[in-house]
Amino acid sequence: MEIISPQEKDDKLDELADKVYFERKANIHGACVKLLTDNKNFKEEWEDNFKFMNEDIRPHAKVFTVEDGGPLRVFYEPLSKTSIILNCDYYGWVKSIALATIADFFEDYHSEHRRYSVHGSAVDCHGQALAIIGPPGTGKTTLTYGLLLNPRYNYVSDDWFFTRIFVNGVIVYSSEKNSYIRDDIADSWDEYKDLIAEVNLDKKKRGIADVNRLFNGRIRETSNLKAIVLLERDLDDEPFKKLTSKEALNHMKKNDFCNPHQLIKDERKYKLRLKFFKEIFHKIEVYLLNTIETPKESLERIKNIL
Incomplete structure (x- = not known):
């Protein structure tokens, strides 16, 4: 997993924009996590795995997972809580990284009850x-x-x-x-x-x-x-x-x-x-x-x- 800057994240997402075919939001302990993928199986497993989040809610975190013909790589941009997974064929990684991403959000979010x-x-x-x-x-x-x-x-x-x-x-x-x-x-x-x-x-x-x-x-x-x-x-x-x-x-x-x-x-x-x-x-x-x-x-x- 590689930490990247906001500019590097923007550049990568510009490159991958035309590869995203499916978008789904999930409710993970009250936070909105958005999946963007080219993998129909990942989209369907995501829907079965997590609770539904209304599409009107803006995401607290995003997970991109697409194929670009290269090796398996994972990037994370902490400011926007954005994870980018390239060339992954295993939903278990996607699920775990989604949970890890929202966990990072909760660690940075302070409320009356931590x-x-x-x-x-x-x-x-x-x-x-x-x-x-x-x-x-x-x-x-x-x-x-x-x-x-x-x-x-x-x-x-x-x-x-x-x-x-x-x-x-x-x-x-x-x-x-x-x-x-x-x-x-x-x-x-x-x-x-x-x-x-x-x-x-x-x-x-x-x-x-x-x-x-x-x-x-x-x-x-x-x-x-x-x-x-x-x-x-x-x-x-x-x-x-x-x-x-x-x-x-x-x-x-x-x-x-x-x-x-x-x-x-x-x-x-x-x-x-x-x-x-x-x-x-x-x-x-x-x-x-x-x-x-x-x-x-x-x-x-x-x-x-x-």
């Missing part, structure tokens, strides 16, 4: 939420769908959620209308096999799944954050333990905030993210789950936290 984005999942149980946060490949999505096999749990988000910090608590909010699910979820939880068979999968074996079909009647837009499970995969550490706020913060610093989709990584942004997690870890119970056991064994360690 809003932050977290690259993690959240499930609800009787109005209280459990968040799962970890580096890629540590089992966040697998554990989330394992918890959701229990009818007591409700789906909030399986990949990215937003927060508002209040004096007496933290509220989590869903980020997407539907889930961009992996087919290998059924490898761990056979109960999803038939439902995933209905999903139109791309070449990465992922596709947009209707969460109402997956979790009929168990969808929640918001919940009160009660506990956080941080993930690691370390053969030399114990499987499960409770962390102090300082230990939790050190884990996040060590793992680059468990977010590979940070568009801006400068000192100011680092301090903002550090301040957010420091504050949230002082308010919320935090556990560390080492996913060196089987998914079922790991699930047993966290299923009753709430």
Whole structure:
């Protein structure tokens, strides 16, 4: 990903203007993100993935994704919150960059109740939420769908959620209308096999799944954050333990905030993210789950936290 200036962004968009065939706006936690693309599949997946935003609303951020015959490249212009993706054949990148772009917007937007984005999942149980946060490949999505096999749990988000910090608590909010699910979820939880068979999968074996079909009647837009499970995969550490706020913060610093989709990584942004997690870890119970056991064994360690 390359940071570019406003003038460089204008020049690139002038070059790409005649390649844009589809335009769609999405409502991501109240902010308007506009997709401009030449890819019909991306347009349709975007419509299935995110909530609709009225076309009269001006965008807070834009994502351009088109083909120009060259290599895969990603550019970002921070002032206008504009991402440009060239020669991408994978919708997962488009989705993640859209969420990262609006996350950057929220970090720069200050209101009475501060809003932050977290690259993690959240499930609800009787109005209280459990968040799962970890580096890629540590089992966040697998554990989330394992918890959701229990009818007591409700789906909030399986990949990215937003927060508002209040004096007496933290509220989590869903980020997407539907889930961009992996087919290998059924490898761990056979109960999803038939439902995933209905999903139109791309070449990465992922596709947009209707969460109402997956979790009929168990969808929640918001919940009160009660506990956080941080993930690691370390053969030399114990499987499960409770962390102090300082230990939790050190884990996040060590793992680059468990977010590979940070568009801006400068000192100011680092301090903002550090301040957010420091504050949230002082308010919320935090556990560390080492996913060196089987998914079922790991699930047993966290299923009753709430």
